[in-house]
Amino acid sequence: MSSTPSAAKVRGLRLMALAGLLIAAFAWFGAPSSARAAASCTASVSSVNLGSTLSPLTAGTVDATANLNFSCTGLGSFLSYSLCPNLDAGSGGSNGSGLRYMAGPGGATMGFQIYQDAGRTQSWGSSSLLAFGAVPTITASPGAGTSINVNQTVYLRLTTTTTTVPGAYSTSFTGQNFFWGLNLLSCAGVTVGYAVVPATFTFSATLIPDCTISTGNINFGNAGVLAADKDAQSAMSVTCTKDTPYAIGLDNGQQGTSATARRMKAGAQYVTYGIYKDEPRSSPWGSSGGQTVGGTGTGGAQPQTLYGRVPAQTTPAPGTYGDQVVATVTY
Structure with a gap:
């Protein structure tokens, strides 16, 4: 006896398979929505003054650190969540090739950069401004609880030359999109997720005449x-x-x-x-x-x-x- 299903049965199997795929897709995309509806998340980056009595004749490079905090409550237990904190050029602008600036008196600028590592070799990137490099992927799990609190060090460096004009320099970051979600794996190129926007933060320095x-x-x-x-x-x-x-x-x-x-x-x-x-x-x-x-x-x-x-x-x-x-x- 032939085991080949009739045409009606084949259509039925295909419909069942399609329904199974739709259910799987709904389960995958529905999970973040459920987590997002119940979760309450905040992010912040501390403002930093890298120095108020720096001499352009002797300063060279000046290093400092800021703190990034990301916290959420009302999350699902035992799930892994990722944060993608994009940082753009800031109000000081950039040279278009990955170097950020602090802006100073009379349109003067001073080289400035944000890094992911203490060795200051990997710049802190933005998914919309690829010249700044990759966006760090910060991952955390609430374990058996429902909340996470992550503190990440942000490494800063400004560079002066002897021809840098003395004065007050700064760059501010407003409306930065920090995306978060379930299982993003890597933040490289990621522009999807749920956005949390930290309050404006500023990095500054003052150079004195010398x-x-x-x-x-x-x-x-x-x-x-x-x-x-x-x-x-x-x-x-x-x-x-x-x-x-x-x-x-x-x-x-x-x-x-x-x-x-x-x-x-x-x-x-x-x-x-x-x-x-x-x-x-x-x-x-x-x-x-x-x-x-x-x-x-x-x-x-x-x-x-x-x-x-x-x-x-x-x-x-x-x-x-x-x-x-x-x-x-x-x-």
């Missing part, structure tokens, strides 16, 4: 009778943060009374000398009035020259004469 200065000695060499002017000079270098006005002043030394009446000492005797701003030695370099040397910082070293002169004078006893002058940068 200057450094270095100079060499003015060595007048050997001299016999001081019957004529004896000149010498030395190089000075000043480095100030970009767009920072500065003025360099020189005090009168240890025994001097003015910019042109400084005195080198040996024992109880002196040799008078002066320091000038110009090669003809017509503009004294002192510490007040119009005797300082000014400029505006570029973030790089700016050279200056100290022009020294020992004028003709009564020659004191032979010896090694010296003085110490303090240079001060005001900015």
Whole structure:
């Protein structure tokens, strides 16, 4: 006897199979809906100030951490839930190739990045902005309970250069979509799920104006009778943060009374000398009035020259004469 089912029976088997598939599909997609209806979830990221007295001349890279918290109640027991916390460019913008910025004074920007790992090798991504990399997948289970509470470290790094303009910098994140659901497995490219939006959070830093200065000695060499002017000079270098006005002043030394009446000492005797701003030695370099040397910082070293002169004078006893002058940068 033939075991081949009739046409009516075949149609019946197909309908039963289709009904089985519909029931399975409803069970798969219906589970998150049931969980979502009963669940109450919140997310937050802490705001962080990475520093309020950072110098662009010395800061380089500055690291800090923030905390991401994700909590839910009313979940199904023994299920695994995944969170996909997307972070976009923030209000500071980006360079279009994955580097975020903090925005500062006058449209200035400073390189900034968010990472998933303490080594700061894997950037924190966004499913809608692939240049930032992958979105981390955070998975948790309530076990026998109905709630989860997850704390995740967010690793931050800003990068300054010597040409970064001093001022207040920040970037804010508003309306970030943190998707969550059942068994998402991986957040790479995921744009489905149930969204929870954290309150606005901000990462910020303040860079301060700064200057450094270095100079060499003015060595007048050997001299016999001081019957004529004896000149010498030395190089000075000043480095100030970009767009920072500065003025360099020189005090009168240890025994001097003015910019042109400084005195080198040996024992109880002196040799008078002066320091000038110009090669003809017509503009004294002192510490007040119009005797300082000014400029505006570029973030790089700016050279200056100290022009020294020992004028003709009564020659004191032979010896090694010296003085110490303090240079001060005001900015």
